[in-house]
Amino acid sequence: MKIRHTIMALPGYHPGKKIPGALKLSSNENPLGPSPKALEAYCQVAHELHRYPDGAGTDLVRALARVHSLDPTNFILGNGSDEILNFAAGLVLEPGFRVVTAKETFSQYRFASLIFGGVIDEIVLTPEGKYDLVQIGQRVRETKAPLVFFCNPNNPTGTWYTHDEVLQFLGTLPESTLVVLDEAYGEYAEDPKFPRSRELIEKFSNLLVTRTFSKIYGIAALRVGYGFGNPSLIENVKRLKSPFNINSPALTAATVALDDEDFVRRSLETNRAGKSRLMGLFDQLKFPYFQTQGNFLCVHTGALGIAGSTAYTFLAERGLTIRDLASFGLPEHIRITIGTNEDNDLVEKLFRELVASLGTRV
Ligand SMILES: Cc1ncc(COP(=O)(O)O)c(C=O)c1O
Structure with a gap:
């Protein structure tokens, strides 16, 4: 072979x-462990294990739309947000296409890019431990990279950019470049200037924001994440999704956790x-x-x-x-x-x- x-x-x-x-x-x-409400709901659905899950995750998507003041068509669910990162790479990469991200950042961007034959361009963080948005923007324009991964707050440094800074950065990129804004730690960000990602996706149709239930909601083992963006982008991302990518106890627990x-x-x-x-x-x-x-x-x-x-x-x-x-x-x-x-x-x-x-x- x-x-x-x-x-x-x-x-x-x-x-x-x-x-x-x-x-x-x-x-x-x-x-603190898992959300107690999610844990209880998870245990209660055990008798339904013979049924396939709702492939569209209707209840969870509705709950997300309510919490983010968006429409269900803005959302896609993933088996952890890791899976959404893979979807993003699979959507736009042909072998040899470039992907721009930071060097000292979450390793799954490299993984998602490499499995689709992407060539990763890693830009060193600034001395303040932040994504070098100037260099990244330049590299994207030079190489016509179809994909950027941007972790905000960045894992592992915890450093972040404000709404206005992200808005300005997105404005410098070609519309043909898909930008994945990974907000896995977004719920912990208490700075009032932290990006209002709903406004960003309404302005940029090439932006996919990702979030997870693995951190503040405490259900990492269940593997639930999601992406949100412009409905036509989301419709295309859904082409990569297998029919039942999230199991039903996980869907139930995440829906309840969101309201805990x-x-x-x-x-x-x-x-x-x-x-x-x-x-x-x-x-x-x-x-x-x-x-x-x-x-x-x-x-x-x-x-x-x-x-x-x-x-x-x-x-x-x-x-x-x-x-x-x-x-x-x-x-x-x-x-x-x-x-x-x-x-x-x-x-x-x-x-x-x-x-x-x-x-x-x-
Ligand atoms: C920045 C970042 N993005 C995504 C993930 C993946 O989260 P999930 O558990 O939803 O796959 C993590 C997990 O540690 C992370 O640190």
């Missing part, structure tokens, strides 16, 4: 590691408090970090002379897993999910021990 060389060259995904018994703050999951306002509020409060505590800790320990609008912090361990992998090993041996960012192109940084106050007691204890262990090296 002759396997396509682009497939053989795929690097493979490096998931956030899970060590039995350790506190896992490596995959930006919700530290109490859980979302508690998740935001936990994140806000945890973020401020961790920023205070890293300030004290003299570890620089990027300002974040996500549920994670990206910390520069290199400032204290240690690689991210060294910090990873030290913490993992003591019962805490965080994300070493070498595979993201940031070998001197780590990413840590913001946990509960109790989680952060352990984070604080172990980071203090880590710094103490550096002794005279600091």
